[in-house]
Amino acid sequence: MKASKLVRRRVLSLAGLFAGAASSFAGSVLAGGEAGPISLRDQGFFYVGVRTQQSDVQGTTIEGQMYVGFQLVARKKHPYPLVLVHGGGGQATDWMGTPDGRDGWLDYFLAAGFDVYFVDRPGYGRSPNNRGYGELGASTTTQIISSLFTAQSRDYPGGGGADSPLVAQHTASSEPGPSASDKMLQEDLAELLDRIGPAILVTHSAGGISGWLALAARPKLVKAVLAIEPAMGITDTLAPLITFSPALAPGEQIQTEVRPKERAGLDACSLQPEGKVHTVPAYAGKKVHFVVSPLSFPDFTPRVHCSVHTLNQLGAIATMTRLEDLGLRNNGHFMNEELSNGAIAKKVFIPFLSSIK
Numbered sequence: 415m416k417a418s419k420l421v422r423r424r425v426l427s428l429a430g431l432f433a434g435a436a437s438s439f440a441g442s443v444l445a446g447g448e449a450g451p452i453s454l455r456d457q458g459f460f461y462v463g464v465r466t467q468q469s470d471v472q473g474t475t476i477e478g479q480m481y482v483g484f485q486l487v488a489r490k491k492h493p494y495p496l497v498l499v500h501g502g503g504g505q506a507t508d509w510m511g512t513p514d515g516r517d518g519w520l521d522y523f524l525a526a527g528f529d530v531y532f533v534d535r536p537g538y539g540r541s542p543n544n545r546g547y548g549e550l551g552a553s554t555t556t557q558i559i560s561s562l563f564t565a566q567s568r569d570y571p572g573g574g575g576a577d578s579p580l581v582a583q584h585t586a587s588s589e590p591g592p593s594a595s596d597k598m599l600q601e602d603l604a605e606l607l608d609r610i611g612p613a614i615l616v617t618h619s620a621g622g623i624s625g626w627l628a629l630a631a632r633p634k635l636v637k638a639v640l641a642i643e644p645a646m647g648i649t650d651t652l653a654p655l656i657t658f659s660p661a662l663a664p665g666e667q668i669q670t671e672v673r674p675k676e677r678a679g680l681d682a683c684s685l686q687p688e689g690k691v692h693t694v695p696a697y698a699g700k701k702v703h704f705v706v707s708p709l710s711f712p713d714f715t716p717r718v719h720c721s722v723h724t725l726n727q728l729g730a731i732a733t734m735t736r737l738e739d740l741g742l743r744n745n746g747h748f749m750n751e752e753l754s755n756g757a758i759a760k761k762v763f764i765p766f767l768s769s770i771k
Contacts, residue, residue: 448756449521453488462609463536463602467546477547478594480602481506481540484531485520491527494614494637494770497606497628498523498532501619501645503554503588505539506532508618512751513583514571519750522759523616528767531610535621536602537593547592554588556581566709567746569753574746584751600627600655607635614770616763618642618750623652625702630656633696638770640763642705643714643747646721648694648728649686658692668692676719683720686727693729703766704734705758707745714747735762 465478483506486495498520500508509520509532523530534541543550557576564574564581572580593599603624607613612635617625622644629636648656649668662668670684686692702725706718718734725732737745740761745752 446516449517449759450525452521452524454524455486455488457483457485459483459540461541462605463598477544478536478598478602479541480536480599480606481534482531482606483533484529485524486529487524487527489527490529492529492768492770494612495529495531495610496523496767497610497613497615498530499535499615499617499621499624500533500538501617501621503538503591505534505587505589507539507587508750512571512755513580516753517756519755519759519763522756522764523767526764526768531606531613533606535593535624536598537591538589539587543589543592544594547594549592551590551592553590554585556585559585559588563710563747566711567707567748567752568709568744570746570748570751571753584748596623596627596652597655599624600631603628604631607632611635612637614638614640614767616640616642616767617644619747620645623647626652627655629700630694630696633700636700638701638703638767640703640705640766641721642749643707643710643718644704644721646724648724649692656694657696659695660692662692679716680719681717683717683723685720685723691727693727695729697725698729700730701770702730702732704732705762706734706736707747707749708736708738708743709745710747737762 460482461479462482463478463480464476467475467477469475498509500506509518511518520530520532537543537547560574560576560581564570567574572578574581607628614637615625615628617639622641625639625641625644626648629639653662653668668686669690671687673683673685675682704718704722706714708715722732722734737758742754742757745754749755749758
């Protein structure tokens with residue numbers, strides 16, 4: 415790390431330790447300090463979903479476990495903690511910093527006074543993979559990461575090319591999968607919420623399904639969802655794990671019809687026909703805020719508005735922010751690592767999260 419970065423390290427004071435001497439105790443953390451000072455009263459980790467399996471050869475093994483890290487601020491300013499769920503082949507480190515050493519969104523949430531829990535979904539990061547999930551997939555390449563995500567951006571540090579050392583830094587955290595089943599993930603999320611109480615879920619990309627599953631399983635404990643270019647699947651792949659009204663008959667699928675495009679550049683949406691709408695009682699009145707970037711093609715920029723309509727049909731109160739409407743015109747799907755990640759946190763995330771009372 416360069417000396418200039420060293421002198422900008424944030425001081426992290428651990429409130430409550432050494433009784434009366436906390437103000438004089440300081441430890442260094444490897445972050446740029448852009449989010450502002452952070453003071454914690456506690457931090458640590460635990461696992462949920464620890465399922466024991468008996469093997470005549472190996473003895474007792476574990477599967478389905480989900481790592482949960484937490485950092486709790488010294489001066490809590492908001493009633494509900496955040497639960498951060500990473501996307502794709504990533505892990506909780508996606509929230510913790512950027513490949514070029516700047517603060518991650520976790521830092522901005524803590525600096526704003528939120529208690530934060532962050533997970534590695536089963537099969538990723540510190541939630542070890544398991545043969546029971548399936549065969550190991552192919553390793554992620556820098557070419558895949560660049561072509562699908564970083565090269566599209568005009569805000570990715572180092573330009574986002576496949577030969578960039580910063581893209582290599584991102585790829586280094588990528589788990590090839592597979593991961594645990596959606597049912598197992600839902601059970602883990604429910605256990606986590608039962609343990610920590612009411613919370614706001616913040617999801618990104620493939621982690622988006624965690625928001626929909628957690629809402630369905632523990633509607634009283636999920637106070638809102640901040641969905642950053644999330645995966646969906648509520649009315650198809652996830653439907654067996656969600657209770658609809660009217661209830662779906664065995665083998666019945668939710669029917670949709672294609673609506674006209676709202677404007678050029680946006681996909682046509684497939685939504686339930688008027689008068690034949692199935693809702694999700696667990697979603698009723700729940701605030702869900704979607705965030706979409708201008709350069710996340712083809713999966714998100716032209717179609718996230720369809721996800722908003724889907725949630726509203728199901729009974730939620732869904733809204734959306736397009737970053738370009740705030741003057742942020744250069745972002746792609748990995749906006750958590752991009753040069754304007756702090757501006758996104760301050761302009762979009764924290765105002766929405768702070769509104770949940």
